[in-house]
Amino acid sequence: MRLELETRGTRTDKGWRDHDGFVGPRQPGTGPRSDPRGDFPTGPEVGAAMPDLRCLTADGPAFDLHAHRAGRPAVFIFFRSAVW
Amino acid sequence: MELQKSMRDFDAANIRVYALSYDEADALRDFRDAHGITYTLLSDPDSDAIRSFGILNTLIDPNDHPWYGIPYPGAVVVSAEGTITRKFFDNNLAVRAGPERLLWAALGEPVVEPLADQPAPLGVQVRVSLDGDHLAFTVQRDLVVRFDVPEGRHVYAAPAPQGSLAVDVTLDENDRLVQRPIVRPASEPHALAGTGESFQVHHGVFELRLPLAVNSFSRSAAPDITISGEVRWQCCDDEVCDPPASRRFELAVPVSGPPAHALRDSRAATLEPNAAAHFRRMSERRKDPG
Known part of the structure; x- marks a missing residue:
């Protein structure tokens, strides 16, 4: 995929x-x-499996998406920043 | 913050909501506490998760701090089994899918059905409404134009045959609103018995959706915004066509206030006193990741 800047x-x-x-x-x-x-x-x-993304929670501990949602459906949002 | 207003609906449907950014964990804690956020905020300060998902914005120069490290923003819906069932990404950084859209995608899209105990319409019925009860800055919500076409008749879909009018909705000029491309339902082929001519039509009950957002720099003091415009269609049966028809609409919709920005607004800075320090730190740590 060739990316072009708008x-x-x-x-x-x-x-x-x-x-x-x-x-x-x-x-x-x-x-x-x-x-x-x-x-x-x-x-x-x-249709693909949601990968188990590695990151931290706001309180610090490592986060495991599929363990945390425990069989429940989820909406996963990637956003810019909570600071700016 | 706009998302938080819908958390009761997500909780009632037992749908988990996660939001990941490249912010430090303590910056997310401050944000969460300042705004009463109950969805799960996730910290990815080195953008590892963003990179592994494949959506790091590589159009930003790696030395352009602190912007480098953000994703192409978007949302994915994950089923109970762990499969991605829907994705919402937009080229424009300023646009995000409204909470209603995300909730529907997780629950399954509502099916458009005729209204119960309503007599069969004699002519085409058109109803214009908005998803949700208000508009918010840069959060996308759909203007919904619902058509009810009598049995045995159809309206032309886009593109219509030459000399005929496809069903459409247009807005009056309004610089407080940004509109995105119209979302049309799948159309059906329709062949005329006499000539064998074939074109695309819509039957029965269907919706056109026009995604709208309020422009973030439109600092009008008016608490409401008026969405006005015109719906057009042409209805036919196998024998004859009505002349093109149109209907004007006007909806007054409340607008929630612009998000107060802690880096630029003293009232918001009172709520998030560490915001400027977080911003400085996020720039500096990226210059010297060591």
């Missing part, structure tokens, strides 16, 4: 307006606003 945007009096119409302080194609144009990786396909 840089289309116009400067307005409220900030940079991106290709989709969102207005934000950063110019599209810079810093966290480095969005892909066209295809981009989204992880294992629908």
Whole structure:
């Protein structure tokens, strides 16, 4: 997959307006606003097993997704940051 | 924070909710405590899990701190058996799937059915509503246009044959709203008995969905937003077609306040006094991971 950076945007009096119409302080194609144009990786396909991702909980201990959800369905969200 | 408002529904359905970011564990603890978050926050400060899932944003330069390390944001739905059943990813960093969408994907999509004890419609019935009871900044919710087409008749799907009108919904100009491509249901082929001409149509009860979000920089003080526009269709049977029809709609929808940003807003900084320190640290540790 060849990744391409989305840089289309116009400067307005409220900030940079991106290709989709969102207005934000950063110019599209810079810093966290480095969005892909066209295809981009989204992880294992629908139908595949959810991998056991290794990470920490907010309280510190190591986390095991499948042990924690204990046979219950889950929504797993990957987000940018809780800080900025 | 918008997700937290729906946690009662996820809990009632016994669906676990996890949210992973590259933040340090103590930054997540502060966020959780400041906003009363009850879903499980997960810390991946070296982006190992993000990398192993294959969604590290590699368009960001590895020396661009602290941005390098974030994923292409999105959500996956996992069945009780541990299989990925649905994924929600969007090219635009600012867009996230609304909680209703995630809940439905985990529970199974609701089937669109005719309203019970309602007499069969004589003409095409159209109802416009919004998923959820409010709009929020950058959280995507669908404007739902529900059609009920009388038995024995159809409306043209897109693309319509030349000279005919496909079913559609358009919004009036509104810079507080960002709309995404319309989601249309699968259409069915329809062949005319006389000529053998074939085209795509919709029958019975179906929905068009127009995903909407409120623009994050639209700092209008108005507590409501008016979503207005027009629905268009053309209804036919095997013999004749009605002229193209349209209907205007106008919905006043409450908008939840913009998320207060602890790095820019003094009121939010009171709630999260360590935010600036977390931000400094996340930049510095990435410059010197040693």
